[in-house]
Amino acid sequence: MYHSYRAAELTDSQFNAVQADLAAINALAQTPLQLEDVYIRSMYLCSDQPCETDWSQFTARALEQISRLVVGQSVIGGHDRRTLPLARFFKASVVERLGPSGERALWVQAWFYWLRKTSGATDLLLNIDGGIYREVSIAWRYRHWRCSICGKEDGVCGHRPGDQVENARCLRLIDSIVDVLEGSFVYKGADEGAVVAGARSIPADMNEEAVLCIWQHGNPLFDLLCREGLLSDVREAIPEELQVLEGSATHMWVDDLGRAFCSGRELHRLLAPGGVLVTCQTDSITSRMSGLPNFLVAGEEAEFPALIIRRLE
Numbered sequence: 001m002y003h004s005y006r007a008a009e010l011t012d013s014q015f016n017a018v019q020a021d022l023a024a025i026n027a028l029a030q031t032p033l034q035l036e037d038v039y040i041r042s043m044y045l046c047s048d049q050p051c052e053t054d055w056s057q058f059t060a061r062a063l064e065q066i067s068r069l070v071v072g073q074s075v076i077g078g079h080d081r082r083t084l085p086l087a088r089f090f091k092a093s094v095v096e097r098l099g100p101s102g103e104r105a106l107w108v109q110a111w112f113y114w115l116r117k118t119s120g121a122t123d124l125l126l127n128i129d130g131g132i133y134r135e136v137s138i139a140w141r142y143r144h145w146r147c148s149i150c151g152k153e154d155g156v157c158g159h160r161p162g163d164q165v166e167n168a169r170c171l172r173l174i175d176s177i178v179d180v181l182e183g184s185f186v187y188k189g190a191d192e193g194a195v196v197a198g199a200r201s202i203p204a205d206m207n208e209e210a211v212l213c214i215w216q217h218g219n220p221l222f223d224l225l226c227r228e229g230l231l232s233d234v235r236e237a238i239p240e241e242l243q244v245l246e247g248s249a250t251h252m253w254v255d256d257l258g259r260a261f262c263s264g265r266e267l268h269r270l271l272a273p274g275g276v277l278v279t280c281q282t283d284s285i286t287s288r289m290s291g292l293p294n295f296l297v298a299g300e301e302a303e304f305p306a307l308i309i310r311r312l313e
């Protein structure tokens with residue numbers, strides 16, 4: 001799945017969404033931050049699907065509670081609370097997502113930020129976008145659980161979670177969350193589908209790779225991919241939002257880098273250290289990019305000649 005932008009004008013609602021993110025981050029920061037100071041990604045933390053590890057299941061109400069309680073909590077590795085956080089959640093919401101067999105499920109999508117200038121910031125970015133840090137898991141506390149068969153609380157009935165009762169599986173319904181402790185990158189998550197989302201945190205399927213695509217209006221390939229439903233988060237690209245992405249894209253496709261240059265946009269600046277941009281090859285772009293320090297430019301001879309631009313680390 002591809003995260004896609006098209007070049008165009010800023011709309012008020014998009015601008016306001018970016019400003020709202022910044023305000024949410026600054027509610028947690030000790031010193032005021034600009035969007036250029038942080039990297040932002042999101043993860044799907046947990047869903048209303050039954051968890052077969054312990055036969056528990058969150059209700060929609062519990063997911064809403066989690067989306068409120070997770071704000072301000074830490075992102076850590078492997079639920080190891082002895083280590084310092086890697087990042088911090090600043091907003092979350094309950095979203096609908098399609099599962100592998102096309103079934104719909106509710107998920108808590110939680111956005112987190114970390115600081116660009118800290119040591120290890122680029123490593124974290126590359127490991128997330130490169131698919132190494134992928135599965136995630138949430139730590140939480142609940143007050144009571146309910147039996148899915150008879151509705152009684154805390155196991156006073158004879159039903160046990162996991163038991164088959166006639167045609168139904170007995171589940172431990174979690175309806176009241178007391179606390180969210182943290183969200184972790186883990187070796188293997190218990191909730192299938194709990195993964196990091198694409199660049200700048202957009203719903204997509206589980207096999208997504210975060211690719212930032214920037215297309216001109218009317219590009220036939222773009223229209224085709226849209227019709228086939230292969231793009232996620234298609235929206236108008238706005239200068240302010242692209243600026244926010246500066247130095248954070250690990251994979252980019254740009255259909256017409258030359259045209260972007262002509263209108264004053266230096267899209268290669270969006271690349272993170274080690275990031276790769278693929279674009280159509282033209283003589284003017286090749287010579288222009290070849291002169292830049294810190295960028296490695298290589299042509300690919302094919303039916304449609306491509307230019308591959310890598311930002312050096």
Ligand SMILES: [Zn+2]
Pocket residue numbers: 147148149150151152157158159
């Ligand atoms: Zn029961």
